[in-house]
Amino acid sequence: MGHRKSHDQNFKNLILDYPHESLSFFATEEAEDLTPSVKITPIRQEQLKGRLGDRFHELDVPLLVEWPNGEREALLFMLEEETDPNRFSIHRLAHYTLHLSELFETERVVPVVIFLHSNQNIAESLHIKSERHSYLQFNYLHTQLSSLPAEHFFNSQNIVARLNLPNMHWSEKDKIDVYANAIQGLFALEPDVEKQLKYIDFVDIYSELDEDERKAYQRRYPQEESKMAGLAERLRNEGMQQGMQQGLHEGIEGVLRLQLKLKFGELPDWAEAKLRQASDEQLTHWLTRILNADSLTGVLS
Template sequence: MSHDQNFKNLILDYPRQAIEFAAASEAARLGEDVRILPLREEQLKERLGERFRELDVPLLLEWPDGRRQALLFVFEEETEPGRFSIHRLGHYCLDLAELYHTERVVPVVIFLHPGQFRETLSLGSDTRVYLQFSYLAWPLFGLKARDYFDSPNLVARLNLPNMQYAPEEKVDVYAQAVRGLRTLEPDRERQIKYLDFVDIYANLNEDERQRYQQDYAEEIKTMSAFADRFIEQGMQQGMQQGEAAILMRLFTRKFGSDSAETYRPRIESAEPEQLEAWSERILTAETPETLFH
Protein backbone atom coordinates (compact mmCIF):
# COMPACT_ATOMS: atom_id res chain seq x y z
CA MET A 1 0.00 0.00 0.00
CA SER A 2 1.33 3.44 -0.92
CA HIS A 3 2.13 6.15 1.61
CA ASP A 4 -0.65 8.24 0.05
CA GLN A 5 -3.24 5.50 0.61
CA ASN A 6 -2.07 4.97 4.19
CA PHE A 7 -2.64 8.62 4.99
CA LYS A 8 -5.92 8.79 3.12
CA ASN A 9 -7.24 5.92 5.22
CA LEU A 10 -5.96 7.58 8.39
CA ILE A 11 -7.67 10.90 7.64
CA LEU A 12 -10.94 9.24 6.58
CA ASP A 13 -11.02 7.07 9.72
CA TYR A 14 -10.04 9.88 12.11
CA PRO A 15 -10.97 13.18 10.41
CA ARG A 16 -11.48 15.28 13.55
CA GLN A 17 -8.23 14.13 15.13
CA ALA A 18 -6.38 14.73 11.85
CA ILE A 19 -7.68 18.31 11.79
CA GLU A 20 -6.85 18.84 15.48
CA PHE A 21 -3.30 17.60 14.93
CA ALA A 22 -2.50 19.21 11.57
CA ALA A 23 -4.47 22.45 11.91
CA ALA A 24 -4.74 23.16 15.62
CA SER A 25 -5.45 26.87 15.15
CA GLU A 26 -8.45 26.07 12.95
CA ALA A 27 -9.68 23.12 15.03
CA ALA A 28 -9.95 25.25 18.18
CA ARG A 29 -12.91 27.08 16.64
CA LEU A 30 -14.85 24.09 15.31
CA GLY A 31 -16.87 22.97 18.32
CA GLU A 32 -18.26 19.52 19.05
CA ASP A 33 -21.43 19.88 16.97
CA VAL A 34 -19.70 20.23 13.58
CA ARG A 35 -20.29 17.42 11.08
CA ILE A 36 -17.27 16.23 9.06
CA LEU A 37 -18.08 14.63 5.71
CA PRO A 38 -15.66 13.23 3.09
CA LEU A 39 -16.56 14.56 -0.35
CA ARG A 40 -17.82 12.06 -2.91
CA GLU A 41 -15.02 10.98 -5.25
CA GLU A 42 -17.36 10.31 -8.18
CA GLN A 43 -18.56 13.91 -8.24
CA LEU A 44 -15.05 15.29 -7.79
CA LYS A 45 -13.66 13.15 -10.59
CA GLU A 46 -16.44 14.19 -12.95
CA ARG A 47 -16.21 17.91 -12.22
CA LEU A 48 -12.49 18.41 -11.65
CA GLY A 49 -11.04 16.19 -14.38
CA GLU A 50 -7.27 15.79 -14.39
CA ARG A 51 -6.81 18.00 -11.32
CA PHE A 52 -8.59 15.41 -9.19
CA ARG A 53 -6.31 12.89 -7.48
CA GLU A 54 -7.97 9.93 -5.81
CA LEU A 55 -5.49 10.14 -2.93
CA ASP A 56 -6.32 13.72 -1.99
CA VAL A 57 -8.73 13.93 0.95
CA PRO A 58 -11.15 16.88 0.91
CA LEU A 59 -13.41 17.08 3.99
CA LEU A 60 -16.56 19.21 4.17
CA LEU A 61 -17.42 20.65 7.60
CA GLU A 62 -21.00 21.71 8.28
CA TRP A 63 -22.72 23.20 11.34
CA PRO A 64 -26.24 21.95 12.15
CA ASP A 65 -27.58 25.44 12.96
CA GLY A 66 -26.69 26.60 9.45
CA ARG A 67 -25.28 29.88 10.73
CA ARG A 68 -21.79 29.27 9.46
CA GLN A 69 -20.90 28.55 5.89
CA ALA A 70 -19.43 25.18 4.97
CA LEU A 71 -15.67 24.86 5.51
CA LEU A 72 -13.47 22.71 3.29
CA PHE A 73 -10.32 21.02 4.58
CA VAL A 74 -8.09 19.81 1.74
CA PHE A 75 -5.51 17.22 2.81
CA GLU A 76 -2.73 16.29 0.40
CA GLU A 77 0.28 14.02 1.06
CA GLU A 78 3.71 14.38 -0.54
CA THR A 79 6.36 11.89 0.54
CA GLU A 80 9.05 13.81 -1.35
CA PRO A 81 8.71 17.62 -1.05
CA GLY A 82 10.37 18.07 -4.44
CA ARG A 83 7.28 16.63 -6.14
CA PHE A 84 4.91 19.10 -4.54
CA SER A 85 3.23 21.65 -6.82
CA ILE A 86 1.74 24.70 -5.15
CA HIS A 87 0.17 25.65 -8.51
CA ARG A 88 -1.73 22.36 -8.68
CA LEU A 89 -2.91 22.75 -5.09
CA GLY A 90 -4.05 26.31 -5.81
CA HIS A 91 -6.01 25.15 -8.87
CA TYR A 92 -7.55 22.35 -6.85
CA CYS A 93 -8.65 24.60 -3.98
CA LEU A 94 -10.20 27.16 -6.35
CA ASP A 95 -12.08 24.41 -8.20
CA LEU A 96 -13.41 22.96 -4.95
CA ALA A 97 -14.43 26.41 -3.69
CA GLU A 98 -16.39 27.02 -6.88
CA LEU A 99 -17.93 23.53 -6.86
CA TYR A 100 -19.15 23.77 -3.27
CA HIS A 101 -19.96 27.50 -3.27
CA THR A 102 -17.67 28.43 -0.41
CA GLU A 103 -14.67 30.67 0.07
CA ARG A 104 -13.80 28.97 3.37
CA VAL A 105 -11.03 26.53 2.41
CA VAL A 106 -8.10 25.26 4.51
CA PRO A 107 -5.39 23.48 2.46
CA VAL A 108 -3.10 21.15 4.45
CA VAL A 109 -0.06 19.38 2.96
CA ILE A 110 1.63 16.46 4.75
CA PHE A 111 5.37 16.15 4.17
CA LEU A 112 7.06 12.93 5.29
CA HIS A 113 10.66 13.61 4.24
CA PRO A 114 12.85 16.72 4.56
CA GLY A 115 13.33 18.89 1.51
CA GLN A 116 12.55 22.24 -0.07
CA PHE A 117 8.92 23.11 -0.72
CA ARG A 118 7.33 26.37 -1.74
CA GLU A 119 4.93 27.74 0.89
CA THR A 120 3.40 30.79 -0.85
CA LEU A 121 2.34 31.78 -4.34
CA SER A 122 1.88 35.41 -5.42
CA LEU A 123 0.56 36.41 -8.83
CA GLY A 124 0.79 40.06 -9.87
CA SER A 125 2.98 42.80 -11.25
CA ASP A 126 5.55 45.26 -9.91
CA THR A 127 2.78 47.46 -8.59
CA ARG A 128 0.22 45.05 -7.21
CA VAL A 129 -0.37 41.46 -6.07
CA TYR A 130 -3.58 40.07 -7.57
CA LEU A 131 -3.60 36.58 -6.09
CA GLN A 132 -1.98 35.42 -2.86
CA PHE A 133 -2.12 31.71 -1.93
CA SER A 134 -0.64 29.73 0.95
CA TYR A 135 -1.41 26.57 2.88
CA LEU A 136 -0.74 24.81 6.18
CA ALA A 137 2.43 22.75 5.88
CA TRP A 138 2.46 19.64 8.07
CA PRO A 139 6.14 18.57 8.05
CA LEU A 140 5.96 15.46 10.23
CA PHE A 141 9.71 14.95 9.97
CA GLY A 142 10.30 18.19 11.88
CA LEU A 143 8.19 17.39 14.94
CA LYS A 144 9.90 15.92 18.01
CA ALA A 145 8.41 12.50 18.71
CA ARG A 146 9.01 12.73 22.46
CA ASP A 147 6.75 15.79 22.65
CA TYR A 148 3.83 13.58 21.58
CA PHE A 149 4.53 10.43 23.63
CA ASP A 150 1.52 11.08 25.87
CA SER A 151 -0.73 12.78 23.34
CA PRO A 152 -4.43 11.84 23.55
CA ASN A 153 -4.67 12.39 19.79
CA LEU A 154 -4.52 9.01 18.05
CA VAL A 155 -3.37 10.49 14.72
CA ALA A 156 -0.38 12.05 16.50
CA ARG A 157 0.46 8.81 18.32
CA LEU A 158 0.29 6.70 15.16
CA ASN A 159 2.65 9.13 13.44
CA LEU A 160 5.37 9.02 16.10
CA PRO A 161 7.61 6.89 13.81
CA ASN A 162 7.34 9.65 11.15
CA MET A 163 8.66 12.30 13.54
CA GLN A 164 12.14 13.29 14.66
CA TYR A 165 13.98 11.12 17.19
CA ALA A 166 17.47 9.81 17.92
CA PRO A 167 18.28 6.33 16.56
CA GLU A 168 18.51 4.89 20.08
CA GLU A 169 14.93 6.11 20.77
CA LYS A 170 13.39 4.15 17.91
CA VAL A 171 12.10 1.23 19.99
CA ASP A 172 10.58 3.60 22.58
CA VAL A 173 8.93 5.61 19.79
CA TYR A 174 7.47 2.42 18.34
CA ALA A 175 6.26 1.29 21.77
CA GLN A 176 4.53 4.62 22.47
CA ALA A 177 2.77 4.45 19.08
CA VAL A 178 1.53 0.91 19.80
CA ARG A 179 0.49 1.92 23.33
CA GLY A 180 -1.48 4.84 21.92
CA LEU A 181 -3.25 2.55 19.48
CA ARG A 182 -4.08 0.04 22.19
CA THR A 183 -5.39 2.63 24.67
CA LEU A 184 -7.05 5.16 22.36
CA GLU A 185 -8.69 2.87 19.77
CA PRO A 186 -11.21 0.36 21.21
CA ASP A 187 -12.17 -1.20 17.87
CA ARG A 188 -10.26 -4.49 17.37
CA GLU A 189 -10.23 -4.44 13.57
CA ARG A 190 -8.90 -0.90 13.49
CA GLN A 191 -6.23 -1.88 16.00
CA ILE A 192 -5.01 -4.58 13.59
CA LYS A 193 -5.30 -2.18 10.64
CA TYR A 194 -3.19 0.52 12.27
CA LEU A 195 -0.64 -1.86 13.73
CA ASP A 196 0.26 -2.28 10.07
CA PHE A 197 0.52 1.51 9.72
CA VAL A 198 2.90 1.77 12.71
CA ASP A 199 4.96 -1.22 11.53
CA ILE A 200 5.38 0.20 8.03
CA TYR A 201 6.71 3.58 9.18
CA ALA A 202 8.74 2.31 12.16
CA ASN A 203 10.36 -0.42 10.04
CA LEU A 204 12.11 -2.10 12.97
CA ASN A 205 14.99 -4.43 12.17
CA GLU A 206 15.40 -7.82 13.84
CA ASP A 207 17.53 -6.48 16.72
CA GLU A 208 15.06 -3.69 17.41
CA ARG A 209 12.13 -6.12 17.42
CA GLN A 210 13.91 -8.32 19.93
CA ARG A 211 14.66 -5.32 22.14
CA TYR A 212 11.00 -4.28 21.99
CA GLN A 213 9.95 -7.78 23.08
CA GLN A 214 12.42 -7.64 25.99
CA ASP A 215 11.77 -4.08 27.18
CA TYR A 216 7.99 -4.13 26.76
CA ALA A 217 7.20 -7.72 27.74
CA GLU A 218 4.15 -6.79 29.85
CA GLU A 219 2.57 -4.78 27.05
CA ILE A 220 3.22 -7.58 24.59
CA LYS A 221 1.25 -9.90 26.86
CA THR A 222 -1.72 -7.55 26.54
CA MET A 223 -1.30 -7.38 22.77
CA SER A 224 -0.93 -11.16 22.64
CA ALA A 225 -4.18 -11.65 24.53
CA PHE A 226 -5.87 -9.37 22.02
CA ALA A 227 -4.28 -11.27 19.13
CA ASP A 228 -5.55 -14.56 20.57
CA ARG A 229 -9.10 -13.21 20.64
CA PHE A 230 -8.79 -11.88 17.11
CA ILE A 231 -7.43 -15.20 15.84
CA GLU A 232 -10.25 -17.08 17.58
CA GLN A 233 -12.78 -14.81 15.93
CA GLY A 234 -11.23 -15.48 12.52
CA MET A 235 -11.28 -19.23 13.12
CA GLN A 236 -14.95 -19.13 14.06
CA GLN A 237 -15.70 -17.45 10.75
CA GLY A 238 -14.14 -20.44 9.01
CA MET A 239 -12.45 -18.33 6.34
CA GLN A 240 -9.09 -19.65 5.25
CA GLN A 241 -8.25 -16.41 3.50
CA GLY A 242 -9.02 -14.38 6.61
CA GLU A 243 -7.02 -16.74 8.80
CA ALA A 244 -4.02 -16.49 6.49
CA ALA A 245 -4.27 -12.68 6.39
CA ILE A 246 -4.33 -12.46 10.18
CA LEU A 247 -1.35 -14.80 10.49
CA MET A 248 0.55 -12.75 7.89
CA ARG A 249 -0.01 -9.57 9.91
CA LEU A 250 1.19 -11.19 13.10
CA PHE A 251 4.15 -12.77 11.28
CA THR A 252 5.16 -9.42 9.74
CA ARG A 253 4.85 -7.71 13.10
CA LYS A 254 7.11 -10.27 14.79
CA PHE A 255 9.69 -11.17 12.13
CA GLY A 256 9.64 -8.23 9.71
CA SER A 257 8.27 -7.64 6.20
CA ASP A 258 11.16 -9.23 4.29
CA SER A 259 10.81 -12.50 6.15
CA ALA A 260 7.01 -12.36 5.81
CA GLU A 261 7.22 -12.08 2.02
CA THR A 262 9.52 -15.11 1.93
CA TYR A 263 6.95 -17.25 3.74
CA ARG A 264 3.80 -15.70 2.24
CA PRO A 265 3.20 -18.49 -0.36
CA ARG A 266 3.45 -21.13 2.35
CA ILE A 267 1.02 -19.34 4.65
CA GLU A 268 -1.52 -18.45 1.98
CA SER A 269 -1.67 -22.01 0.62
CA ALA A 270 -1.94 -23.76 4.00
CA GLU A 271 -5.03 -25.62 5.23
CA PRO A 272 -7.11 -24.07 8.06
CA GLU A 273 -5.91 -26.68 10.57
CA GLN A 274 -2.28 -25.87 9.82
CA LEU A 275 -2.95 -22.13 10.04
CA GLU A 276 -4.54 -22.65 13.43
CA ALA A 277 -1.48 -24.53 14.69
CA TRP A 278 0.90 -21.85 13.43
CA SER A 279 -1.28 -19.10 14.91
CA GLU A 280 -1.04 -20.74 18.31
CA ARG A 281 2.76 -20.83 18.06
CA ILE A 282 3.40 -17.40 16.52
CA LEU A 283 3.40 -15.61 19.86
CA THR A 284 6.14 -17.80 21.37
CA ALA A 285 8.20 -18.75 18.29
CA GLU A 286 11.71 -17.27 18.35
CA THR A 287 12.33 -17.62 14.59
CA PRO A 288 10.28 -18.47 11.48
CA GLU A 289 11.96 -21.86 11.41
CA THR A 290 10.73 -22.74 14.91
CA LEU A 291 7.24 -21.60 13.93
CA PHE A 292 6.98 -23.88 10.92
CA HIS A 293 8.86 -26.86 12.36
Protein backbone atom coordinates (compact mmCIF):
# COMPACT_ATOMS: atom_id res chain seq x y z
CA MET A 1 0.00 0.00 0.00
CA GLY A 2 2.88 2.35 0.84
CA HIS A 3 4.40 1.84 -2.62
CA ARG A 4 1.05 2.62 -4.25
CA LYS A 5 0.65 5.77 -2.12
CA SER A 6 4.11 6.97 -3.16
CA HIS A 7 3.06 6.73 -6.84
CA ASP A 8 -0.16 8.58 -6.09
CA GLN A 9 1.76 11.32 -4.30
CA ASN A 10 4.34 11.60 -7.09
CA PHE A 11 1.61 12.20 -9.67
CA LYS A 12 -0.36 14.48 -7.37
CA ASN A 13 2.73 16.68 -6.97
CA LEU A 14 3.31 16.63 -10.73
CA ILE A 15 -0.26 17.70 -11.51
CA LEU A 16 -0.29 20.42 -8.83
CA ASP A 17 3.07 21.83 -9.98
CA TYR A 18 2.18 21.71 -13.70
CA PRO A 19 -1.64 21.87 -14.02
CA HIS A 20 -1.76 23.40 -17.54
CA GLU A 21 0.80 20.93 -18.88
CA SER A 22 -0.90 17.98 -17.15
CA LEU A 23 -4.28 18.75 -18.66
CA SER A 24 -2.69 19.30 -22.07
CA PHE A 25 -1.00 15.89 -21.90
CA PHE A 26 -3.50 13.71 -20.02
CA ALA A 27 -6.74 15.35 -21.26
CA THR A 28 -5.70 16.54 -24.72
CA GLU A 29 -9.19 16.53 -26.25
CA GLU A 30 -10.66 18.76 -23.55
CA ALA A 31 -7.58 20.95 -23.08
CA GLU A 32 -7.51 22.42 -26.59
CA ASP A 33 -9.45 25.49 -25.46
CA LEU A 34 -7.41 26.07 -22.29
CA THR A 35 -5.45 29.22 -23.13
CA PRO A 36 -2.76 30.51 -20.73
CA SER A 37 -5.29 33.04 -19.43
CA VAL A 38 -7.56 30.43 -17.82
CA LYS A 39 -7.33 30.10 -14.05
CA ILE A 40 -6.70 26.59 -12.74
CA THR A 41 -7.37 26.05 -9.05
CA PRO A 42 -6.80 22.75 -7.20
CA ILE A 43 -9.77 21.73 -5.04
CA ARG A 44 -8.52 21.34 -1.49
CA GLN A 45 -9.00 17.92 0.09
CA GLU A 46 -10.71 19.52 3.10
CA GLN A 47 -13.51 20.73 0.81
CA LEU A 48 -14.11 17.19 -0.39
CA LYS A 49 -13.72 15.34 2.90
CA GLY A 50 -16.39 17.34 4.67
CA ARG A 51 -18.98 16.45 2.06
CA LEU A 52 -17.85 13.16 0.56
CA GLY A 53 -16.12 11.35 3.42
CA ASP A 54 -12.77 9.58 3.59
CA ARG A 55 -13.79 6.61 1.48
CA PHE A 56 -13.60 8.68 -1.72
CA HIS A 57 -10.30 9.03 -3.57
CA GLU A 58 -8.33 11.03 -1.02
CA LEU A 59 -5.34 11.16 -3.37
CA ASP A 60 -6.93 12.24 -6.63
CA VAL A 61 -6.56 15.81 -7.94
CA PRO A 62 -9.70 17.77 -8.88
CA LEU A 63 -8.83 20.95 -10.82
CA LEU A 64 -11.32 23.77 -11.32
CA VAL A 65 -10.77 25.59 -14.64
CA GLU A 66 -12.28 29.07 -14.96
CA TRP A 67 -12.22 31.37 -17.98
CA PRO A 68 -11.48 35.09 -17.57
CA ASN A 69 -14.54 37.38 -17.27
CA GLY A 70 -16.79 34.34 -17.03
CA GLU A 71 -16.86 33.98 -20.81
CA ARG A 72 -17.47 30.27 -20.39
CA GLU A 73 -18.88 28.12 -17.60
CA ALA A 74 -16.23 26.62 -15.32
CA LEU A 75 -15.02 23.08 -16.06
CA LEU A 76 -14.01 20.61 -13.34
CA PHE A 77 -11.27 18.11 -14.19
CA MET A 78 -10.68 15.15 -11.89
CA LEU A 79 -7.38 13.39 -12.52
CA GLU A 80 -6.57 10.10 -10.86
CA GLU A 81 -3.46 7.95 -11.12
CA GLU A 82 -3.99 4.18 -11.06
CA THR A 83 -0.79 2.17 -10.63
CA ASP A 84 -2.43 -1.24 -10.94
CA PRO A 85 -5.12 -1.39 -13.67
CA ASN A 86 -6.59 -4.47 -11.98
CA ARG A 87 -7.64 -2.28 -9.05
CA PHE A 88 -9.54 0.12 -11.28
CA SER A 89 -13.32 0.27 -10.90
CA ILE A 90 -15.32 2.20 -13.49
CA HIS A 91 -18.35 2.03 -11.17
CA ARG A 92 -16.39 3.74 -8.40
CA LEU A 93 -15.17 6.39 -10.86
CA ALA A 94 -18.72 7.02 -12.12
CA HIS A 95 -19.96 7.22 -8.53
CA TYR A 96 -17.32 9.80 -7.64
CA THR A 97 -17.95 11.82 -10.81
CA LEU A 98 -21.64 12.08 -9.97
CA HIS A 99 -20.83 13.13 -6.40
CA LEU A 100 -18.50 15.88 -7.60
CA SER A 101 -21.10 17.05 -10.10
CA GLU A 102 -23.65 17.31 -7.30
CA LEU A 103 -21.23 18.89 -4.81
CA PHE A 104 -20.14 21.67 -7.18
CA GLU A 105 -23.54 21.98 -8.86
CA THR A 106 -22.20 21.51 -12.37
CA GLU A 107 -22.55 18.95 -15.13
CA ARG A 108 -19.24 20.08 -16.64
CA VAL A 109 -17.00 17.41 -15.08
CA VAL A 110 -14.19 15.65 -16.97
CA PRO A 111 -12.97 12.38 -15.39
CA VAL A 112 -9.37 11.52 -16.35
CA VAL A 113 -7.46 8.38 -15.35
CA ILE A 114 -3.69 7.95 -15.73
CA PHE A 115 -2.72 4.28 -15.86
CA LEU A 116 0.92 3.71 -15.02
CA HIS A 117 0.74 0.20 -16.51
CA SER A 118 -1.27 -1.17 -19.42
CA ASN A 119 -4.13 -3.61 -19.40
CA GLN A 120 -6.24 -4.53 -22.44
CA ASN A 121 -9.19 -5.45 -20.21
CA ILE A 122 -9.78 -2.01 -18.68
CA ALA A 123 -13.44 -1.01 -18.98
CA GLU A 124 -13.59 2.18 -21.04
CA SER A 125 -17.32 2.87 -20.72
CA LEU A 126 -20.28 1.98 -18.54
CA HIS A 127 -23.81 1.62 -19.87
CA ILE A 128 -26.70 1.14 -17.46
CA LYS A 129 -29.75 -0.09 -19.39
CA SER A 130 -32.56 -2.57 -19.75
CA GLU A 131 -34.07 -4.17 -22.82
CA ARG A 132 -36.24 -1.09 -23.28
CA HIS A 133 -34.28 1.95 -22.16
CA SER A 134 -30.81 3.35 -21.65
CA TYR A 135 -30.42 5.02 -18.24
CA LEU A 136 -26.80 6.01 -17.85
CA GLN A 137 -23.91 6.23 -20.32
CA PHE A 138 -20.53 6.97 -18.67
CA ASN A 139 -17.16 7.50 -20.36
CA TYR A 140 -13.83 8.94 -19.22
CA LEU A 141 -10.51 10.04 -20.69
CA HIS A 142 -7.56 7.79 -20.01
CA THR A 143 -3.86 7.48 -20.75
CA GLN A 144 -2.00 4.16 -20.51
CA LEU A 145 1.52 5.52 -20.13
CA SER A 146 3.32 2.24 -20.79
CA SER A 147 1.59 2.01 -24.20
CA LEU A 148 2.87 5.37 -25.45
CA PRO A 149 6.08 5.16 -27.58
CA ALA A 150 8.66 7.20 -25.67
CA GLU A 151 10.58 8.29 -28.79
CA HIS A 152 7.51 10.20 -30.01
CA PHE A 153 7.90 12.56 -27.05
CA PHE A 154 11.71 13.00 -26.98
CA ASN A 155 11.38 16.58 -28.27
CA SER A 156 8.10 17.47 -26.60
CA GLN A 157 7.88 20.96 -25.13
CA ASN A 158 5.45 19.68 -22.49
CA ILE A 159 7.42 19.07 -19.30
CA VAL A 160 4.87 16.54 -18.01
CA ALA A 161 5.38 14.42 -21.13
CA ARG A 162 9.18 14.67 -20.84
CA LEU A 163 9.22 13.73 -17.16
CA ASN A 164 7.07 10.68 -17.92
CA LEU A 165 9.33 9.30 -20.66
CA PRO A 166 10.58 6.53 -18.32
CA ASN A 167 6.96 5.44 -17.77
CA MET A 168 6.32 5.07 -21.51
CA HIS A 169 7.13 2.19 -23.86
CA TRP A 170 10.78 1.79 -24.89
CA SER A 171 13.21 -1.00 -25.63
CA GLU A 172 15.94 -1.87 -23.12
CA LYS A 173 18.69 -0.64 -25.45
CA ASP A 174 17.15 2.85 -25.36
CA LYS A 175 16.82 3.09 -21.58
CA ILE A 176 19.72 5.52 -21.08
CA ASP A 177 18.53 7.75 -23.96
CA VAL A 178 15.04 7.81 -22.46
CA TYR A 179 16.47 8.89 -19.11
CA ALA A 180 18.67 11.52 -20.75
CA ASN A 181 15.80 13.01 -22.75
CA ALA A 182 13.72 13.28 -19.59
CA ILE A 183 16.55 15.07 -17.76
CA GLN A 184 17.23 17.33 -20.76
CA GLY A 185 13.55 18.27 -20.87
CA LEU A 186 13.57 19.07 -17.17
CA PHE A 187 16.58 21.39 -17.45
CA ALA A 188 15.27 23.05 -20.62
CA LEU A 189 11.67 23.57 -19.50
CA GLU A 190 11.99 24.18 -15.73
CA PRO A 191 14.19 27.13 -14.66
CA ASP A 192 13.52 26.77 -10.93
CA VAL A 193 16.42 24.98 -9.20
CA GLU A 194 14.32 23.50 -6.39
CA LYS A 195 11.85 22.01 -8.87
CA GLN A 196 14.75 20.68 -10.94
CA LEU A 197 15.97 18.85 -7.85
CA LYS A 198 12.47 17.61 -7.05
CA TYR A 199 11.88 16.18 -10.54
CA ILE A 200 15.33 14.70 -11.02
CA ASP A 201 14.10 12.48 -8.21
CA PHE A 202 10.84 11.76 -10.11
CA VAL A 203 12.79 10.70 -13.21
CA ASP A 204 15.19 8.61 -11.10
CA ILE A 205 12.36 6.75 -9.35
CA TYR A 206 10.73 5.63 -12.60
CA SER A 207 13.95 5.04 -14.55
CA GLU A 208 15.56 2.78 -11.95
CA LEU A 209 19.05 3.00 -13.45
CA ASP A 210 21.48 0.52 -11.95
CA GLU A 211 25.08 1.49 -11.24
CA ASP A 212 26.38 0.38 -14.66
CA GLU A 213 23.60 2.25 -16.47
CA ARG A 214 24.28 5.40 -14.46
CA LYS A 215 27.98 5.23 -15.39
CA ALA A 216 27.03 4.73 -19.04
CA TYR A 217 24.77 7.78 -18.83
CA GLN A 218 27.61 9.84 -17.34
CA ARG A 219 29.89 8.83 -20.22
CA ARG A 220 27.30 9.32 -22.96
CA TYR A 221 25.77 12.55 -21.66
CA PRO A 222 28.58 14.45 -19.89
CA GLN A 223 26.83 17.82 -20.32
CA GLU A 224 23.69 16.75 -18.43
CA GLU A 225 25.79 14.98 -15.82
CA SER A 226 27.79 18.18 -15.39
CA LYS A 227 24.57 20.14 -14.85
CA MET A 228 23.44 17.66 -12.20
CA ALA A 229 26.81 17.88 -10.48
CA GLY A 230 26.60 21.68 -10.68
CA LEU A 231 23.19 21.57 -9.06
CA ALA A 232 24.58 19.53 -6.18
CA GLU A 233 27.52 21.94 -5.86
CA ARG A 234 25.16 24.93 -5.81
CA LEU A 235 23.16 23.36 -3.00
CA ARG A 236 26.36 22.76 -1.04
CA ASN A 237 27.46 26.36 -1.60
CA GLU A 238 24.10 27.67 -0.46
CA GLY A 239 24.53 25.63 2.68
CA MET A 240 27.99 27.07 3.23
CA GLN A 241 26.84 30.66 2.66
CA GLN A 242 23.89 30.23 4.95
CA GLY A 243 26.23 28.61 7.41
CA MET A 244 28.57 31.62 7.43
CA GLN A 245 25.63 33.83 8.40
CA GLN A 246 23.94 31.58 10.95
CA GLY A 247 26.72 29.36 12.11
CA LEU A 248 28.14 26.65 9.87
CA HIS A 249 26.39 23.72 11.50
CA GLU A 250 22.90 25.28 11.66
CA GLY A 251 23.16 26.56 8.10
CA ILE A 252 24.05 23.22 6.53
CA GLU A 253 21.52 21.41 8.70
CA GLY A 254 18.79 23.87 7.62
CA VAL A 255 19.52 23.50 3.90
CA LEU A 256 19.74 19.70 4.19
CA ARG A 257 16.42 19.58 6.06
CA LEU A 258 14.79 21.73 3.36
CA GLN A 259 16.08 19.54 0.51
CA LEU A 260 15.04 16.35 2.30
CA LYS A 261 11.52 17.72 2.75
CA LEU A 262 11.34 18.76 -0.90
CA LYS A 263 12.27 15.24 -2.00
CA PHE A 264 10.61 13.05 0.62
CA GLY A 265 7.96 15.17 2.38
CA GLU A 266 7.71 15.72 6.12
CA LEU A 267 10.56 14.06 8.03
CA PRO A 268 9.82 11.32 10.58
CA ASP A 269 11.09 11.67 14.14
CA TRP A 270 14.06 9.34 13.59
CA ALA A 271 15.34 11.48 10.70
CA GLU A 272 14.98 14.70 12.71
CA ALA A 273 16.93 13.07 15.53
CA LYS A 274 19.75 12.06 13.17
CA LEU A 275 19.99 15.59 11.78
CA ARG A 276 20.19 17.13 15.26
CA GLN A 277 22.91 14.71 16.37
CA ALA A 278 25.05 14.81 13.20
CA SER A 279 28.47 16.40 12.93
CA ASP A 280 29.34 19.09 10.38
CA GLU A 281 31.15 16.47 8.28
CA GLN A 282 28.19 14.08 8.38
CA LEU A 283 25.72 16.81 7.35
CA THR A 284 27.94 17.84 4.44
CA HIS A 285 28.31 14.21 3.37
CA TRP A 286 24.54 13.71 3.38
CA LEU A 287 24.09 16.89 1.36
CA THR A 288 26.32 15.48 -1.39
CA ARG A 289 24.30 12.22 -1.49
CA ILE A 290 20.83 13.71 -1.80
CA LEU A 291 20.76 13.98 -5.63
CA ASN A 292 21.16 10.28 -6.38
CA ALA A 293 19.39 8.82 -3.34
CA ASP A 294 15.92 7.38 -3.95
CA SER A 295 14.86 7.18 -0.32
CA LEU A 296 15.31 8.99 2.98
CA THR A 297 17.25 6.05 4.42
CA GLY A 298 19.45 6.10 1.33
CA VAL A 299 20.62 9.60 2.28
CA LEU A 300 20.88 9.21 6.04
CA SER A 301 22.23 5.67 6.24
